Amino acid sequence: MVDLNNISMAVQRGDANKTKELIRKAFEEKLTPKEILDNGLIKGMDIVGEKFKNQELYVPEVLIAARAMQMGMDILRPKLTETGVKNIGKVIIGTIEGDLHDIGKNLVKMMLVGAGFEVIDLGSDVTVDKFLYAVKEHQPDILCMSALLTTTMVNMSKVIKTIESAGLRDKVRVMIGGAPITQNYAEKITADGYSPDAASAVDKAKELIAKKNITGRM
Amino acid sequence: MEFRNGIVAGKNPVIPLLGMPGVKLSKTSLKENLTCSETQYKTLSMLLDRFEPDGIFPLMDLTVEVEALGLKTNFPENDNPSVSNHPIKTREDLITLKGNWKGISGRMGVFLDVMGKIAKKYPLLKGAYVIGPFSMAGELMGAQDTALNVMLNPELVSDCLDFSLQVISDYARTLFDAGADTIAVLEPLAVILSPEQYKEFSLKPFKKLVSNLGNKSLILHICGNTRHLVELMCDSGAVGFSLDSQVDFKALKTLVPKDIALIGNLAPVDVFLNSIPEAVEKATRELVEDMKDRKNFILSSGCDIPMETPLENIDAFMKVARETNKIMK
Numbered sequence: 453m454v455d456l457n458n459i460s461m462a463v464q465r466g467d468a469n470k471t472k473e474l475i476r477k478a479f480e481e482k483l484t485p486k487e488i489l490d491n492g493l494i495k496g497m498d499i500v501g502e503k504f505k506n507q508e509l510y511v512p513e514v515l516i517a518a519r520a521m522q523m524g525m526d527i528l529r530p531k532l533t534e535t536g537v538k539n540i541g542k543v544i545i546g547t548i549e550g551d552l553h554d555i556g557k558n559l560v561k562m563m564l565v566g567a568g569f570e571v572i573d574l575g576s577d578v579t580v581d582k583f584l585y586a587v588k589e590h591q592p593d594i595l596c597m598s599a600l601l602t603t604t605m606v607n608m609s610k611v612i613k614t615i616e617s618a619g620l621r622d623k624v625r626v627m628i629g630g631a632p633i634t635q636n637y638a639e640k641i642t643a644d645g646y647s648p649d650a651a652s653a654v655d656k657a658k659e660l661i662a663k664k665n666i667t668g669r670m
Numbered sequence: 671m672e673f674r675n676g677i678v679a680g681k682n683p684v685i686p687l688l689g690m691p692g693v694k695l696s697k698t699s700l701k702e703n704l705t706c707s708e709t710q711y712k713t714l715s716m717l718l719d720r721f722e723p724d725g726i727f728p729l730m731d732l733t734v735e736v737e738a739l740g741l742k743t744n745f746p747e748n749d750n751p752s753v754s755n756h757p758i759k760t761r762e763d764l765i766t767l768k769g770n771w772k773g774i775s776g777r778m779g780v781f782l783d784v785m786g787k788i789a790k791k792y793p794l795l796k797g798a799y800v801i802g803p804f805s806m807a808g809e810l811m812g813a814q815d816t817a818l819n820v821m822l823n824p825e826l827v828s829d830c831l832d833f834s835l836q837v838i839s840d841y842a843r844t845l846f847d848a849g850a851d852t853i854a855v856l857e858p859l860a861v862i863l864s865p866e867q868y869k870e871f872s873l874k875p876f877k878k879l880v881s882n883l884g885n886k887s888l889i890l891h892i893c894g895n896t897r898h899l900v901e902l903m904c905d906s907g908a909v910g911f912s913l914d915s916q917v918d919f920k921a922l923k924t925l926v927p928k929d930i931a932l933i934g935n936l937a938p939v940d941v942f943l944n945s946i947p948e949a950v951e952k953a954t955r956e957l958v959e960d961m962k963d964r965k966n967f968i969l970s971s972g973c974d975i976p977m978e979t980p981l982e983n984i985d986a987f988m989k990v991a992r993e994t995n996k997i998m999k
Binding site: 466507509510511512513515516519550552553554555558601602603604605606631632633634636637640 | 744746748749750752753754813814817818820821822862863864867893894898937938939940943944976977978
């Protein structure tokens with residue numbers, strides 16, 4: 453009998469092979485994809501996120517855990533789709549125009565996937581128009597933008613203004629992050645959320661989704 | 671002015687990391703400054719004339735060393751250049767790349783020339799920059815792959831560090847020869863490491879760098895919240911720590927031995943860039959008050975001051991620095 457806790461442990465250790473092996477076994481034993489996701493992969497990444505926030509784990513450990521989780525997701529996803537399991541929310545993410553750095557953005561993306569979000573990754577050096585087009589096309593609950601440079605962070609404000617002009621601002625919540633970003637800056641450019649690290653980004657995203665579920669709108 | 675290990679003795683100096691706002695002052699572009707020594711010298715001279723700091727560093731550029739090895743960069747007119755491809759995936763890739771190192775080359779010459787010109791004219795503390803070994807390994811392999819390789823392929827990381835160390839040592843030696851009093855080793859990527867990983871992949875090569883350079887004056891600069899690394903950094907052999915605004919300097923007063931200068935740490939974005947002179951004055955006063963009983967404190971910004979920073983904000987910072995220097999030990 454596969455103990456889902458062992459899947460969680462394998463994710464936490466960043467052991468991709470063990471994660472995949474245990475998921476396959478769980479399939480054979482007729483565990484539901486939803487159970488495997490919630491009590492195996494998500495639980496594992498949840499603990500990793502918590503330890504990251506408390507500085508018990510650091511970026512390299514988080515990255516290999518996220519890699520194991522992602523490899524697990526690759527074999528789990530088709531089954532999830534088959535059984536009609538829904539994501540907890542849809543997120544678009546990208547590093548802002550002019551910025552090629554993407555380690556922070558990738559970390560947030562992996563943590564969001566690990567928490568059960570559907571994430572559409574636009575990559576790095578994403579133009580204002582590309583963000584706008586993606587919001588129109590995918591209608592996400594949340595738009596996440598990242599910047600590492602003080603020279604590129606100003607483009608975040610442009611994205612928010614463009615979405616406003618397109619009449620879409622009340623349809624999507626905007627979260628921002630990256631080394632030079634602060635809560636003050638987020639407020640100044642009217643972003644809905646800021647988080648200083650990837651694990652808190654997940655909390656913030658969940659908080660924004662919960663608000664939406666209560667009010668019925670973003 | 672007297673220097674001890676390249677750090678100013680006998681007073682509490684003020685040395686903001688100023689390069690970028692100078693671009694506005696000299697009405698040039700960032701790219702012109704990073705590719706032409708005449709332009710950068712003019713920019714730094716204008717900064718020195720206007721703000722009269724106790725020391726000067728050149729414009730920050732983390733691509734100089736790897737560009738000299740042939741790595742491709744994305745180089746906008748008014749933005750920091752960044753490396754656009756990270757070629758090292760295997761040991762074989764690294765062996766090929768090693769063949770590209772022919773000694774001082776590329777834009778290293780620009781920075782050496784600037785140092786020579788400044789040294790000839792200005793009797794103040796002259797700092798230079800080099801990239802840190804772990805951050806250079808990060809440029810060679812890409813930041814994310816480097817972080818993954820710390821766990822999955824530490825041998826490749828070590829090999830990249832050895833090679834990086836060789837390039838950095840060669841460059842640093844010539845910067846000292848050109849007149850640098852001290853060199854700040856920029857190691858931004860180290861902030862992602864756990865204390866144990868930092869010890870192996872950043873501190874160890876840093877100590878080797880100190881020894882390669884015959885114990886010359888090196889400052890260690892790591893951006894972001896480095897509180898988890900500070901105790902270990904004390905063993906680095908650096909004469910000063912230049913740390914970012916997320917670190918509480920008050921807490922470091924007793925933690926860091928007095929023979930290591932604490933350099934910092936007003937927030938580049940919240941205090942300098944997105945602020946007004948009154949707020950800059952207030953933040954500067956508060957920091958000086960916090961640090962007044964710490965010998966060997968150099969008032970500065972936590973990291974490079976952004977290009978679009980209003981010059982009046984830097985004026986405000988310098989004004990308070992001058993007024994309050996009297997109350998410092």
